[in-house]
Amino acid sequence: MASAGSKRPRDPSAQGLKVKFLINIPLKVNSEDDAQKRCRYLLDALSEGFKEEEIKFIKDKSGKEVLEDIAVVIGMNGKHSPELVQILKKLETFRYDCKIKYSIITYTWGxxxxxxxxxxxPxxxxxxxxxxxxxxTTKLVEGLRGNDRSCLVYFSFVDSDTIRFNFILSEYLxxxxxxxxKDSIPPTVMSTGYEFHRGSDYHIASWLDRMVRVAVAEVNPLFVYYPEPNFCxxxxxxxxxxxxSxxxxxxxxxxxxxxxxxxxxRANFKAVFSDRNPIIIAIPARFTLSGQGLKTGQSTLDGMNLAKGAYSQGVLTNYQTFNKEGPNESPKKPGITGRNRGFIIQLYNAKNxxxxxxxxxxxxxxxxGNDATILVNAIREAREYKNFILEFNEKLPGNN
Incomplete structure (x- = not known):
């Protein structure tokens, strides 16, 4: 698949082509103190986004030394109430002495x-x-570009429950x-996924989920769900x-x-879902383990989750499912999404x-307009990985 967001291919031999990142972090505000602590933690943790050899500093307009290739916008928000409005007003003046250019915006919903x-x-x-x-946000991007209009700027979407950035920005570079x-075209969309902390009971399940996504993405990178905690x-x-939008x-x-x-x-679109370092996030409260600890509620070892990912980006078309031919956002016949996902689940869970x-x-x-035989190939890759894991687990002491 091709990529860009640019109308022209890039010359990979060109020296000095810069890649920069604007980190977008929405932050739910419960209290002024908690929001400030989380801001400080995230801004400090982002220093681990780049490996040491790729860290570059410049001086901003005030003469302060800051990282050259990154800026952060933090969107502090919450359900509207008079109390929250007052808290957010105070947070607008929050300042933290760090090595990263950042801005804080505040808003409410409801x-x-x-x-x-x-x-x-929410x-x-x-x-x-x-x-x-x-x-x-747009001002920070303008600052990242500076006078270098040829540089690539990526929006990096992450969540505020990030524990470690795990050098993901170096991985994206x-x-x-x-x-x-390969072809002088940069990725338009890319992700390395997420995992939970290695000391957690949930880590192995998050790793297995990510590896299934990687296996599917090697066949077609738009057959997997790009997780909101980490995609560019x-x-x-x-x-x-x-x-x-x-x-x-x-x-x-x-x-x-x-x-x-x-x-x-977009012209020259390209998507990449890579097995390089993932972001490390906190375990959401809604997550539970199943399948002898191998699955979380969003694991692609589960057929429904894999089907949701394969179907989610609108790559697959079944015109029999629409009242009339049209784009994937056309009105659908009742229940047809479930039936389409059901077919993918049947493929994934086939007995042999x-x-x-x-x-x-x-x-x-x-x-x-062409037969989606590539879907079967992607499901076959996922099945091989899933079956290997399940068979290996069954052979472990205490599981048979």
Missing amino acids: IGGTIAQDATE PYQHIREHLKNDGA QIVKEELK VLVPDGLNTIKE FIHKGRRNMESPILITRVKT EQELEQLSKKNPFTID
Whole structure:
């Protein structure tokens, strides 16, 4: 798959092509103290985004030494209340002496709020949309570009529950360099996924989930879900933000696939889901373990989660599912999304290779008007990995 956000290929032999990152972090505010502590933690932790040999400093307008290739915008937000408005007003003046250029914006949602005034639950789509479009965000991008209009700027979307950045920015630099060497086109979208801390009971499950995604992505990088805690999108040349929107009224949450579904229409689009270092995040309270500790609630070892990922970016088309031919956002027949996902689950959970082959003959999907045989190939890769893991686990002492 091709990539860019640029209208022209890049010359990989060009010396000095710079890659820079604007980190977007939405931060739910519960109290002034907690928000300040989290801000300080994240700004300090970001120093581990780059490996030592790739850290470069410049002096800002005040003469202060700051990292050259990174800036951060933190969107402090929460459900509107008079108390929260006062807290956010105080947080607007929060300052922290660190080596990173950053800006803080504040906003509320719900009745009386800045955004999504009809929301009763956190409107994640609107929260991310407001953050990426704010004037403070575009100003930081303008500052990153400076006088070098040829540099690549990526929006790096991460969550505030990040524990370690684990050198992901250095990993992204290497991904961009490798892709430029291949065909002079940089990735438009890229991710290395996430894992939980190695000391956690959940770590192995998060690692297995990520490895299944990597296996599927090697066949088609848009058959996997790009996790909101860690994915990058290229800012097009001449712009200081991403024009494509996170907001889709017909889909609940799922911010990354909504955005990527729109970004993939750019010229020279390319997506990369890599096995390089992932970001390390806290374990969400909603997560539980199953399958002898091998699965979390979002694991792609589970057929439904794998099907959601394969179907989420709008790559697969089944025109029988629409009332009329049209784009993937056309009105669908009731229940058809479930039936389409169900077919992918059947492929993934087939008893053996013979059953998989028989099912593949009923494949209803197309990609760009052609038979989606690549879907079966991707599912086969995921099955091989899943079956190996499950069979290996069964052979461990105490599991048989």
